[in-house]
Amino acid sequence: xxxxxxxxxxxxxxxxxxxxxxxxxxxxxxxxxxxxxxxxxxxxxxxxxxxxxxxxxxxxxxxxxxxxxxxxxxxxxxxxxxxxxxxxxxxxxxxxxxxxxxxxxxxxxxxxxxxxxxxxxxxxxxxxxxxxxxxxxxxxxxxxxxxxxxxxxxxxxxxxxxxxxxxxxxxxxxxxxxxxxxxxxxxxxxxxxxxxxxxx
Amino acid sequence: xxxxxxxxxxxxxxxxxxxxxxxxxxxxxxxxxxxxxxxxxxxxxxxxxxxxxxxxxxxxxxxxxxxxxxxxxxxxxxxxxxxxxxxxxxxxxxxxxxxxxxxxxxxxxxxxxxxxxxxxxxxxxxxxxxxxxxxxxxxxxxxxxxxxxxxxxxxxxxxxxxxxxxxxxxxxxxxxxxxxxxxxxxxxxxxxxxxxxxxx
DNA sequence: GTCTATATAGGGATAGAC
DNA sequence: GTCTATCCCTATATAGAC
Numbered sequence: 001x002x003x004x005x006x007x008x009x010x011x012x013x014x015x016x017x018x019x020x021x022x023x024x025x026x027x028x029x030x031x032x033x034x035x036x037x038x039x040x041x042x043x044x045x046x047x048x049x050x051x052x053x054x055x056x057x058x059x060x061x062x063x064x065x066x067x068x069x070x071x072x073x074x075x076x077x078x079x080x081x082x083x084x085x086x087x088x089x090x091x092x093x094x095x096x097x098x099x100x101x102x103x104x105x106x107x108x109x110x111x112x113x114x115x116x117x118x119x120x121x122x123x124x125x126x127x128x129x130x131x132x133x134x135x136x137x138x139x140x141x142x143x144x145x146x147x148x149x150x151x152x153x154x155x156x157x158x159x160x161x162x163x164x165x166x167x168x169x170x171x172x173x174x175x176x177x178x179x180x181x182x183x184x185x186x187x188x189x190x191x192x193x194x195x196x197x198x199x200x
Numbered sequence: 201x202x203x204x205x206x207x208x209x210x211x212x213x214x215x216x217x218x219x220x221x222x223x224x225x226x227x228x229x230x231x232x233x234x235x236x237x238x239x240x241x242x243x244x245x246x247x248x249x250x251x252x253x254x255x256x257x258x259x260x261x262x263x264x265x266x267x268x269x270x271x272x273x274x275x276x277x278x279x280x281x282x283x284x285x286x287x288x289x290x291x292x293x294x295x296x297x298x299x300x301x302x303x304x305x306x307x308x309x310x311x312x313x314x315x316x317x318x319x320x321x322x323x324x325x326x327x328x329x330x331x332x333x334x335x336x337x338x339x340x341x342x343x344x345x346x347x348x349x350x351x352x353x354x355x356x357x358x359x360x361x362x363x364x365x366x367x368x369x370x371x372x373x374x375x376x377x378x379x380x381x382x383x384x385x386x387x388x389x390x391x392x393x394x395x396x397x398x399x400x
Numbered sequence: 401g402t403c404t405a406t407a408t409a410g411g412g413a414t415a416g417a418c
Numbered sequence: 419g420t421c422t423a424t425c426c427c428t429a430t431a432t433a434g435a436c
Contacts, residue, residue: 014419032232036412048414049420057412147391154376154384157369158362165361176354184354189388191347214401236430249402251431 024106068107086143094182224306268307286343294382302378
């Protein structure tokens with residue numbers, strides 16, 4: 001509009017097209033097995049052209065990670081906002097997490113166990129983005145009526161593990177739907193404490 | 201003894217030395233980022249020499265996976281054997297799993313989310329080895345007094361996810377010990393049903 | 401059995417034309 | 419901004435000497 005440049009051809013600009021394409025491929029094949037040539041080809045460009053937008057493959061990863069974590073954090077905050085009961089918040093959070101994680105936008109590969117061994121310096125950035133998201137979860141868990149001998153940090157990590165692992169077994173065409181996977185987990189965990197997940 | 205060949209130099213034969221070394225490196229850096237050169241170097245051989253024992257990197261992976269799953273299955277069976285109460289069995293299983301997963305032998309990277317895109321044919325072999333182990337868990341879970349609205353398959357997958365995810369956050373030098381990580385998870389899950397894990 | 405040497409392929413990244 | 423062409427490195431794997 002302002003510049004008069006028509007970006008509507010792709011619906012998004014080239015930068016974002018590359019990010020979206022990369023996210024999808026990283027998600028499908030993993031970072032290591034996705035080549036610059038793969039990304040370029042899928043985005044309808046030639047390899048050299050990518051370097052106009054990003055100075056390295058690692059930088060593409062950083063952008064995908066950053067956007068992905070923002071999507072996840074936003075979804076989490078929006079999901080818990082309407083609720084007061086902490087178990088309801090946790091359920092809403094689990095549902096949101098599962099849905100973002102398992103939908104096919106491909107943005108959530110980045111909860112993968114290992115980063116592509118970035119330089120330590122950049123790893124700090126990734127860790128900070130993750131910590132921000134985990135803080136949201138930690139706050140909800142802090143409000144739960146957990147038994148004294150439950151470690152809330154380990155509770156959070158095992159909660160996230162149970163959800164994230166679904167990436168390895170979830171199939172879109174059969175079995176439980178993403179939102180039900182989230183609900184199921186909280187049902188398992190909550191019956192230990194309140195009996196049911198229902199707004200008080 | 202029988203052949204008179206002295207294999208005591210390394211404590212194990214070359215074949216097993218390569219397997220052990222590979223397991224450790226795969227565990228530390230992942231399959232993709234571990235090169236044949238890395239393995240050879242760590243094992244004190246030159247790259248070409250590996251091909252006397254294995255015809256490809258993929259074949260090394262298959263052997264590591266096979267041995268690793270055997271270690272895990274054996275540990276699981278041994279752990280649950282002394283118990284009668286199903287929740288005690290599950291706890292014993294969780295403890296055994298965590299210990300094998302998180303010790304530093306490095307054999308357990310293979311619970312990683314993705315296989316190194318082997319040929320479909322060989323993937324069948326890997327899946328069979330995993331299914332065998334999961335059957336042990338499924339049997340124990342089948343004996344639990346779970347609520348009617350709990351899906352025992354999803355329960356198993358979320359249980360395994362919570363445990364396997366510890367690979368991403370466990371640190372040998374701080375935090376909870378492996379066996380306590382296993383116990384903690386079952387405590388969370390069991391209090392939903394029996395109150396405590398204790399032999400009846 | 402282990403080594404040296406190398407074939408062959410694919411990767412990330414860059415220079416410079418257009 | 420995108421393409422062509424290519425550099426350079428690293429990877430797996432092999433052939434054949436020892």
